[in-house]
Amino acid sequence: MTVLDVRDLSKGFTMHHLGTQMGAFSDISFSLKEGEFLLLKGRNGAGKSTLLRTLYRSYLAGGGEILFHSNHGVIDLARAADVDVTHLRRTEIGFVTQFLTARPRVSAEALVAEPLRLAGRTADEARREARHWLDAFGVKQELWAAYPTTFSGGEQQKVNLARALILPQRLLLLDEPTASLDVQARAALVNRLAELKAHGTAMIGVFHHPGDVASLIDREIDLTPDAAPEEDRKDVAI
Ligand SMILES: Nc1ncnc2c1ncn2[C@@H]1O[C@H](COP(=O)(O)OP(=O)(O)OP(=O)(O)O)[C@@H](O)[C@H]1O
Ligand SMILES: [Mg+2]
Known part of the structure; x- marks a missing residue:
């Protein structure tokens, strides 16, 4: 069963002090089923954290759709009311930094x-x-x-x-959760993520040591702008 369906998602920032616009990422599309694990890759500043924050609705999307298949039906997180987002964060969507x-x-x-x-x-x-x-x-x-x-x-x-x-949770977002952990805690984390995956939690994560979670990864998206031609990136993403 689909958990998340992201279509042509874009996000940019207005640099008010410079009077300029800066694109963080554009036209990202992918979908994620229960128990699937998506690894986000890309160099520093590629937009990994920004994408996670946009999915969590800490940032408003610039364009596109984030269709979350919640227990109560499909809701577009790009447009959902704050009160609904707050409820989903308490019940179905987790974010670990x-x-x-x-x-x-x-x-x-x-x-x-x-x-x-x-x-x-x-x-x-x-x-x-x-x-x-x-x-x-x-x-x-x-x-x-x-x-x-x-x-x-x-x-x-x-x-x-x-x-x-x-x-x-139904959807779990992870932004470098292992950055200052010792080996034992990293192993405990991987065990717990494997358990959650088996339980059906869909996960999207950025990892300092992607090797830790290699056995969990179903798919990868590289946000580095010149990582691959746009079409290839979409192929990977779908
Ligand atoms: N609130 C903001 N206002 C303006 N620019 C921002 C904001 N948040 C992020 N950015 C910019 O968006 C770009 C992407 O940042 P982001 O934090 O998503 O990168 P990242 O891929 O997570 O990098 P890292 O590997 O260093 O964590 C950066 O150039 C950053 O300066
Ligand atoms: Mg980051």
Whole structure:
């Protein structure tokens, strides 16, 4: 079953201080089924993060369609109302970056458990699962009740992953989630992604070490402008 159908998607930025327009990417088309994994490639500045943010609707698309086949029907994320996007982000679309949004006086355990609480699980059940994932990603037990604002970069990233991956989503976007992780945590991440893939989650990701996820990749898109003629890129994309 199709999860995402992206058609002729384009995005540019207006550089107000320069009075110019800058294109980030143009005419991207691809579709993704349940359990499929798409790797985004391209040099620095090629538009990988911008494409993910546009799909997540942090950025508005310049043109094209992002047809998301949600549990409630098809919705064009390029045009959907903010309230619908907010709801989908809580229930069906996840986004993992390398950065944790830690909140003052919220423990690691509570942060990780929060998506489950919002999905209606009991406090006990949510805490139990949160601990399981903190442990799986290698956050030491002394830190579970502590506030992540003071954690190291890698520790924060592990909490971030535990929180982002605790609840299976229909679509998961990943922007270099492994950037400062140790080997053990990278392995835990790959295991979890394989589990989610088997569960039917469609994924689009940029990876610092694409070799880590080689076994999961179904398709690749290279956003480097001169990576291949436009037609070839479309062929790869479809
Ligand atoms: N909010 C913004 N305003 C203006 N320009 C932006 C904005 N966000 C991104 N850009 C520009 O869009 C281009 C693509 O950036 P993007 O972050 O998507 O690249 P990337 O492929 O993720 O690169 P990297 O590998 O370095 O992470 C860059 O030239 C960047 O300067
Ligand atoms: Mg980027």
